Amino acid sequence: MSEYQEESDVGGARSGGRAQTIVGALILLFTIGVFGVVGWDAYNSVDKDKTGVRRILAKRWNDRTLVFPVEGADRAGRRALFDVVILTKNYGWVRGSTTELQKDDRRLSPQEIQEEVLAPQLREGLGSARGLIAVGLASQEGEIEREEQRGSQRAIRTARWVQEALGERIPMWTLNLGRYVDPCADCEDSDTSWQRPFIVIAVRNADEGTHISEALADAMSFKSNLPAPSRYSAFAFAKFTR
Template identity: 50%
Template sequence: MPLGTDKLKEQFQKSKKVRRAWSTYKWFDRIRGWQDWYNWLSTFLQTKAGAAAALGSTAVLTTAAVVVHNVVVDPYAEPYVPTEIAPLSAAEPMRQTKGTLIFEIEGRDKAGRRGTFDVVVAKKQFLWVRGSAEDLERDGRVISGAEIAGDVLDQEVRDGLASAREIVAVGTASQEGNPVEEKKRAARRATRTAELVSGAIDASIPISSLNLGQYRERCFSCDADGTNWQRPFMVIAVKELEEGTVVAEALADAMTGKERLPSPASYSAFELTKIR
């Protein structure tokens, strides 16, 4: 028997409601799936493998509001925090002295053995004179070894270095100049740093030099003054090492991904050499 008009209307309305409910469910299911994907992507990019994948790519990944890109950061500037994805690690100084910022970092060698380090970085008014491997400047004025000892390697810094298992004197060069010559200059700066530090610590503490070479992430908008931060005066105290730790590997790992510290990936070398 044919259905009446009212009955047909009632069934049609029910059918529309069912279709609308199913469509709404599918829409929410898609949104939930996108959120799950976004959460996974965010977590992945905060791992070392994810960071390598993102930084190793020349493409720009864009999905809705998510943008992954490689940024050159001034290590002396305020930490860069993108709104889309948090950085891998924002190193903060654990303490300050009159002339330095001191960072505590840790890393592992390729076998997973742990090392901890105190990184002593001279404040930005203390820098290597451009083109020199002998002289430091303070606010543009060349300073003497005595001033370095008093204002950078002050008693508080010396007390911290005194308990180190080993001292690593770091040399860097900014982006200007010939890469081969600048790498040599960075090596001489590391040696000069070791000379300056040796008078501030006990003769029994081993010293190595770390040549990071020339800064290679070109900053085309920087003038000569704008690259000063690429050649900091820096000393590293090796504090703790698990048995058998390869210092170079653990230190490279510890320095990687720290916004306010020189990253090994941004320089042309990572050469650790025993001095004494």
């Protein structure tokens, strides 16, 4: 074998080694990319179904108060952060009433509303908000126009209760969602109390000039465990004044 042939063989071996190294690196990068995509999809699938509807994980301020942190943007892209505060399902509005709340089947007295519903943990949590939104809504029974009026009155009543507990230093709005209009075939229609929960929303942060109602509508849309605007007949947002 000539010296030239020996050098060629060595060069070929070196070239082959470099080629194998490059191929191995490409395979490794491809594998990492595939597992990265699969991992991201798995992460998203935890709180989002195939339609894009998400389930928001709740925090607790006490054993009866759930807090859902959400973020939304107005039409100009300005963003706001909210805490949607909802009492657990055994609390809610008395059917047909705009002045009374109930726990299970028992009506709460005005004192119980201040001490049990607007408990110290809720007052503390809401007290640090930049703004508060009192929500009124009604379940699927009755004419839409009448139930929207009921939703408006419940929002005003909620705002008054909250201001009685916290004072008037925090800006307050009302949001009337109207009547529930998306009955579920798999749900128990004999008990519609879950369609009229007690809700107060805290504005935590917002970009300067944010249109709060637009950002809130965006934040609450496509959520499986929040009263999404699409499930109710109205989205009437107004500044609250006594």
